[in-house]
Amino acid sequence: MSELRFNELRGEPVAYAIHRQDRTFLPDRAHCPLDPTRPGEPPTEIPLESFEIVVFDNRFPAFEAPAGAAEVVVYTDDHDASLASLPIERVEALMWVWRHRYQELGAREDVEYVYIFENRGVEVGVTLHHPHGQIYGYPFLPPVPALELAADARLGRCAPCVLLARERADGRRLLFENDAVSAYVPEAARWPYEAHLAMRVHRPSLTDCEPRELRLLAEALLALVRGYDALFERPLPYVMAVHQAPTCAGSPDGHLHVEFYPPLRTAEKLKYLAGSEQGAGTFIGDVLPEEAAEGLREAIERAR
Ligand SMILES: [Zn+2]
Ligand SMILES: [Zn+2]
Ligand SMILES: [Zn+2]
Incomplete structure (x- = not known):
């Protein structure tokens, strides 16, 4: 069981999941717990000889009923694949799985915010290489979505709608668009x-999405992550964060968008969160978003 405390000075909850210290840490290739269970071999987490997408409760949950949820979403039974290497049909199916989990977890009384995410690469603390993402059902509204709702209030209407219109009018940081989705480097990334x-x-x-929008979202996700891998010609580590409307009763609106935070600034150099970022909360960057967008646009084009 994890313990939730409130950090008064920052005005935010902190969760302690002590048992997580014992969790499987970078097992060798032959003992991957997210692999299918092969006949005659010890069972993995997934008692199937082959599978497409599997969702199960995290064995080392940061949140669990009756105070939230933590699930693992395995994208494929192929250990050496990645989100970027999956066929479009599989990524489209993943959108439906996400939608189903959002609906089901969001309907629970003890879940106020459904957060779908992926940590990719050891640089962001991945403990299992097998392609997978996670879903947390927070029993409270976490600070980042709360900040986004505060932006709605500050701008007088949906912040992602306002920002999207600005990015499209400006155009310098736009990466690509399809009929349902726009991809861009934010003005103040x-x-x-x-x-x-x-x-x-x-x-x-x-x-709230139509089936064709889910398909186009899958297409856009693939185009971006393939471009990311082409950027420095190496698998790019990232955190992928899916932001949607909170699911608490009478909750305010939201606007579905997916944010990617890659921690690299060059092929080898990591962007560290240091004094200014940690102690003052101000990011100091050395690449202008317009320049980053140009490099990323070319990489996405190369990877198509
Ligand atoms: Zn595996
Ligand atoms: Zn909106
Ligand atoms: Zn967001």
Whole structure:
């Protein structure tokens, strides 16, 4: 069981999940717990000889009923694949899985915010290489989505709608668009190659999207992550964050978008969160978002 405390000075909750110290840490290739269970071999987490997408409760949960949820979403039974290497059909199926989990977890009384995410690469603390993402059902509204709702209030209407219109009018940081999704480096990106994918029509969550929009979101995700891998010609580490409307009763609106935070500033150099970022909360960057967008646009083009 994890313990939740409130950090008064910062005005935010902190969760302690002590048992997580014992969790599987970078097991060797032959003992991957997310591999299918092969006949005659010890069982993995997944008792199937082959599978497409599997969701199960995290064995080392940061949150669990009756105070939230933590799930693992395995994208494929191929250990050596990645989100970028999956066929479009699989990524489209993943959008439906996400939508289903958002709906089901969001309907629970003890879940106020459904957060779908992926940590990719040892640089962001990945403990299992097998391609997978996670879902947390927070029993409270976490600070980042709360900040986004505060932006809505500050701007007088949906912030992602306002920002999307600004990015499209400016154009310098746009990466690409399809009929439902726009991809751009935000004007004030915090990470050197941060990129956002936003639904062009105001859709609070995946459950508000039409099937064709889910397909186009899958296409856009693939184009971006393939471009990321082409950027420095290496698998690019990142944190992928899916932001949607909170699911608490009478909750305010949201606007489905996906944010990517890659921690690299060059092929080898990491962007560290140091004095200014940690102690003052101000990011200091050395790549202008317009320049990052240019490099990323070329990489996405190369990877198509
Ligand atoms: Zn594996
Ligand atoms: Zn909107
Ligand atoms: Zn966001």
